[in-house]
Amino acid sequence: MTATRTAGGTEGAEEVIPPSVQTAEKVRWGRWIAAAVVLVVLVQVVLAAAVNENIEWSVVGDYLFDPQVLHGLQTTLLLAVSAEVITIVLGLLLVYARLSSNPLLRGFAGAYVWFFRSVPLIVQILLLGNLALFAPDVSVSIPFTSVVLFSQDTNDLIPAATAAVLALALHDAAYNAEIFRSGIGSVPEGQRRAASALGLTWWQTQRKVVLPQAFPVIIPPAASQFITLLKSTALVSVIAVPDLLTEAQTISNRNARVMELLFVATAWFMVMVAVASLAVRWLERRSATRNRRLATKPVEVVVQP
Amino acid sequence: MTPLEFVNVHKSFGAHEVLRGVDLAVAEREVVCVLGPSGSGKSTLLNTANGLVDPDQGYVRLLGSVVGRRYARGRLHRIPPSDLARQRRDVGMVFQQFNLFPHLSVEDNLLLAPRMAKSGSATALRSRMEALLDQVGLPEKRHAMPATLSGGQQQRIAIARALMMQPKVMLFDEPTSALDPELVSEVLRVMKQLAADGMTMLVVTHELGFARDVADRVIFVDGGVVLEDAPPDRFLQAPQTERGRAFLGHTGVSASRTSP
Numbered sequence A: 001m002t003a004t005r006t007a008g009g010t011e012g013a014e015e016v017i018p019p020s021v022q023t024a025e026k027v028r029w030g031r032w033i034a035a036a037v038v039l040v041v042l043v044q045v046v047l048a049a050a051v052n053e054n055i056e057w058s059v060v061g062d063y064l065f066d067p068q069v070l071h072g073l074q075t076t077l078l079l080a081v082s083a084e085v086i087t088i089v090l091g092l093l094l095v096y097a098r099l100s101s102n103p104l105l106r107g108f109a110g111a112y113v114w115f116f117r118s119v120p121l122i123v124q125i126l127l128l129g130n131l132a133l134f135a136p137d138v139s140v141s142i143p144f145t146s147v148v149l150f151s152q153d154t155n156d157l158i159p160a161a162t163a164a165v166l167a168l169a170l171h172d173a174a175y176n177a178e179i180f181r182s183g184i185g186s187v188p189e190g191q192r193r194a195a196s197a198l199g200l201t202w203w204q205t206q207r208k209v210v211l212p213q214a215f216p217v218i219i220p221p222a223a224s225q226f227i228t229l230l231k232s233t234a235l236v237s238v239i240a241v242p243d244l245l246t247e248a249q250t251i252s253n254r255n256a257r258v259m260e261l262l263f264v265a266t267a268w269f270m271v272m273v274a275v276a277s278l279a280v281r282w283l284e285r286r287s288a289t290r291n292r293r294l295a296t297k298p299v300e301v302v303v304q305p
Numbered sequence B: 001m002t003p004l005e006f007v008n009v010h011k012s013f014g015a016h017e018v019l020r021g022v023d024l025a026v027a028e029r030e031v032v033c034v035l036g037p038s039g040s041g042k043s044t045l046l047n048t049a050n051g052l053v054d055p056d057q058g059y060v061r062l063l064g065s066v067v068g069r070r071y072a073r074g075r076l077h078r079i080p081p082s083d084l085a086r087q088r089r090d091v092g093m094v095f096q097q098f099n100l101f102p103h104l105s106v107e108d109n110l111l112l113a114p115r116m117a118k119s120g121s122a123t124a125l126r127s128r129m130e131a132l133l134d135q136v137g138l139p140e141k142r143h144a145m146p147a148t149l150s151g152g153q154q155q156r157i158a159i160a161r162a163l164m165m166q167p168k169v170m171l172f173d174e175p176t177s178a179l180d181p182e183l184v185s186e187v188l189r190v191m192k193q194l195a196a197d198g199m200t201m202l203v204v205t206h207e208l209g210f211a212r213d214v215a216d217r218v219i220f221v222d223g224g225v226v227l228e229d230a231p232p233d234r235f236l237q238a239p240q241t242e243r244g245r246a247f248l249g250h251t252g253v254s255a256s257r258t259s260p
């Protein structure tokens, strides 16, 4: 055994390799080819758009800051922000219902999440926006009597914009509830037991122990869910809420510049999503530093001279 | 008044009967160690003393009042959660896994519960905290985050945190079982001092040396009942039951394992 190894070792003479030898960089042909293909396609698309005589770019510029477009933008932001506020509250209520010991509440929350996640958002918007067809007026009466306490026309009570916010929030809450549930579930049971043993009430335990630890886990998925919500607001144009897309389309119905006004709406959506993403990045970085500060042993910092 | 008394405590999880009628009284300033094999219901028993576990039958009396219950018209009635929370402030608990709040500094870990309970002015709480950090030997860790502490340090902070509410009774559930061997003694030393200062203590432990040196009585639990209740020397040297002998044989008989 030893003999063969020695024999094998001495058989071929070792080539001389200088100690300062370097490893050659591999030429990545695949990468260059892929880049070239992408570039060609990109140039084609940009040229097609830029020199296409059916699209007038100056029109896009003209309408970017058109008062009607800006008004639509404002409506879109308002829809997204109010829906987000409602969805956070509703999502928290749902997740606590889902985690409660009351089987009725648990069942309701489960059914809610299942229903609102299985019906397409656009269908929900249409349903809520057209509620008046189904219930022309809303009234509150005392059961088994003819005493009516309150009655109002549905369309007056729930204007299109409110229906839109409600539809967006109700739908989104189902997703947020799941996001919150995984965040709250990530806090170990021992934390709750320790808090209880110290005499904290349920609410104090949630507020001071559970939610602060769940927060960093919740932020990234909740933020990306908000960005989805922001884009979903465009769907409300189907019930004539004057959002960004609706306003853009109203204008193009007048001047027949369909593509130009769609580009205007696209540009604004891209701006909104970019701003939201930056805000999320900032929040994440902030909670990451907080976590580093609290979750790990002190990092040895090597200072370069 | 007996600070802590278990009366006919039963508890089942599903079909599994974990506690099958435990009777045990812990006198004022007494230290009682609970020994028993894993899964014999020691933690469950301890948890009934502060209402983390709700007994199916029987009750636990803490400083005169029934834990989580009110006696009226010949029956026990559940009390509202806020009243149970108030009751829990009289009994401190230390867990095997420390369970410090990782998002709070040592200082905020100690101050959270007394602040929530509005127990004392800010200055009073501050000086109570400083005294306790001295007592557990970690005054310099006041602003540290829990994750930067060793296991032994975390457990000492957890003891200080439990003491912040000025409890009359302290419960320890295997406080040194999760520690590296070299960190055990620093925690036992703090507990020993606490016992010497007259704290009423119920301690689940596998540290036979600690039981021998510090406990007034040792309880041996197996199969959900108290099988032996004796001074530590008598139980450790001459267990009266077959299971007790088997348990000690398994653990290495000798109480010779030294504690600090």
Ligand SMILES: Nc1ncnc2c1ncn2[C@@H]1O[C@H](COP(=O)(O)OP(=O)(O)O)[C@@H](O)[C@H]1O
Binding pocket: B013, B018, B036, B037, B038, B039, B040, B041, B042, B043, B044, B045
């Ligand atoms: N919350 C619970 N739900 C179901 N079973 C439990 C629960 N807590 C404890 N048990 C069971 O009860 C038995 C006793 O547990 P425990 O009191 O933790 O024992 P010990 O502390 O003596 O090791 C074990 O079999 C355990 O699996």
Ligand SMILES: [Mg+2]
Binding pocket: B042, B043, B044, B173, B174
């Ligand atoms: Mg246990």
